[in-house]
Amino acid sequence: MGQNEEILKLFARSEELLETIRRGKQFTEELLRENERLRLRIVQLEKELLDANGEEMARVRGENDQLRRRIEWLERRFGEVEAENKDFVQRYLQVEEQNEGLANLYVASHQLHSTLDLNEVIQIIVEILLNLIGAEEFAIFIMDEEAKELIFAGGEAGARRFPKGRIPLGQGIEGAVAARKEPYRGDGDLMNQGSETLICLPLKLKEHLVGVISIYKLLGQKRGFTALDYELLNLLAGHAATALVSSKLYQGTERKLRTIEGFMNLLRSH
Amino acid sequence: MAERKFLVVDDSATMRQLLIMALRKLDGVGPLTLVEAFDGKDGFEKFQAGNFDLVLTDIKMPNMDGLELIGKLREVNQNVPIIIISTKGEEADIQRGLSMGANEYLLKPISTIRLKEIIGKLFA
Numbered sequence: 001m002g003q004n005e006e007i008l009k010l011f012a013r014s015e016e017l018l019e020t021i022r023r024g025k026q027f028t029e030e031l032l033r034e035n036e037r038l039r040l041r042i043v044q045l046e047k048e049l050l051d052a053n054g055e056e057m058a059r060v061r062g063e064n065d066q067l068r069r070r071i072e073w074l075e076r077r078f079g080e081v082e083a084e085n086k087d088f089v090q091r092y093l094q095v096e097e098q099n100e101g102l103a104n105l106y107v108a109s110h111q112l113h114s115t116l117d118l119n120e121v122i123q124i125i126v127e128i129l130l131n132l133i134g135a136e137e138f139a140i141f142i143m144d145e146e147a148k149e150l151i152f153a154g155g156e157a158g159a160r161r162f163p164k165g166r167i168p169l170g171q172g173i174e175g176a177v178a179a180r181k182e183p184y185r186g187d188g189d190l191m192n193q194g195s196e197t198l199i200c201l202p203l204k205l206k207e208h209l210v211g212v213i214s215i216y217k218l219l220g221q222k223r224g225f226t227a228l229d230y231e232l233l234n235l236l237a238g239h240a241a242t243a244l245v246s247s248k249l250y251q252g253t254e255r256k257l258r259t260i261e262g263f264m265n266l267l268r269s270h
Numbered sequence: 271m272a273e274r275k276f277l278v279v280d281d282s283a284t285m286r287q288l289l290i291m292a293l294r295k296l297d298g299v300g301p302l303t304l305v306e307a308f309d310g311k312d313g314f315e316k317f318q319a320g321n322f323d324l325v326l327t328d329i330k331m332p333n334m335d336g337l338e339l340i341g342k343l344r345e346v347n348q349n350v351p352i353i354i355i356s357t358k359g360e361e362a363d364i365q366r367g368l369s370m371g372a373n374e375y376l377l378k379p380i381s382t383i384r385l386k387e388i389i390g391k392l393f394a
Contacts, residue, residue, distance in 0.1 A: 093383075096383050097383070099295075100292075100381065100382045100383060103288065103291050103292065103382065104288065106291070107284055107287045107288045107291060108284070110287070111283065111284045111287065114283075124283075124284060127282040127283070127284040127285065128284055130282075130357060130378070131282055131284060131285045131288070131357070131378050131379060132284070132288070132379050133379065134357075134378060134379040136357070219357055219359060219377070219378070219379075220359045220360070221359040221377045222379070
């Protein structure tokens with residue numbers, strides 16, 4: 001009896017143990033299922049995250065491309081505007097220089113025709129050569145048509161170079177320029193044989209020679225003749241000739257008028 | 271902007287006319303009264319008779335040259351800006367002009383663009 005009870009107790013315990021083991025197995029199986037579920041969920045979430053990142057990346061990449069294209073366009077436009085600005089500055093300077101040149105031409109022309117006095121005309125030519133051209137040594141000659149000679153009329157250091165004050169037509173550079181009625185330029189001119197003359201211009205009224213201007217030396221600060229200088233000299237050659245002829249005609253007329261007035265007064269007194 | 275008065279002293283009428291043309295086109299200086307003088311003596315007399323904001327003078331002139339004029343101007347006025355405009359371009363000439371009291375020294379033939387720049391700076 002006692003032995004049977006012992007066996008029954010052992011059996012009951014084994015049943016409990018089996019039940020415990022069964023529950024443990026069941027719990028383990030549930031754990032494994034949950035683990036599998038969670039693992040799947042993680043994979044799913046990782047996939048979702050990757051997809052989301054990919055879309056964001058694509059969007060950002062698109063925006064970057066747009067911005068890069070915008071920057072490239074702006075840089076190109078900036079370069080174009082900068083080039084335009086440089087061009088405008090260059091043109092502005094050119095216009096300013098042209099204005100300066102026109103002002104010089106205007107003043108020279110205006111001054112030359114502001115008087116009918118021969119000495120004043122010569123003085124104005126001197127001022128133009130000195131102040132506007134920058135000539136340091138130069139001479140102005142007037143044609144004496146009867147003597148066929150050039151007469152020194154004014155200039156800086158011209159009297160020292162031409163102590164006689166007269167140059168026969170055809171003699172020296174000035175005489176040759178007067179005879180040919182063609183300008184002479186010291187750079188490469190056929191007549192230039194070690195001469196100090198930088199430029200020599202005939203003063204002509206149409207084909208009538210009125211005189212000659214010669215430049216021998218420029219001011220120290222002046223590097224050479226500019227395009228504007230040549231324009232000024234061309235203008236000077238024409239306008240100075242006109243002004244000189246006008247003043248000579250006016251002087252002649254004045255002289256004749258005084259003679260006639262004197263003659264009339266003489267007639268009236270008798 | 272208050273009216274300014276400039277004195278232009280040069281024995282060359284051509285030069286005076288050129289300077290006056292350039293000065294009339296000055297920007298940013300305000301209304302201008304320009305007075306001409308034909309030598310240093312005339313310049314000094316006109317300076318004393320008026321209240322000038324700037325003097326532009328040549329050096330080589332009859333009766334009273336530009337250096338003497340500057341000396342006299344500085345005796346009566348230490349502040350008025352003086353610009354020399356001269357053909358004399360040696361370093362010694364420039365130094366002499368500046369030491370006499372000139373503020374600037376410009377060489378002939380002048381660039382009116384440079385002249386405008388200098389005046390613009392003086393009245394900036």
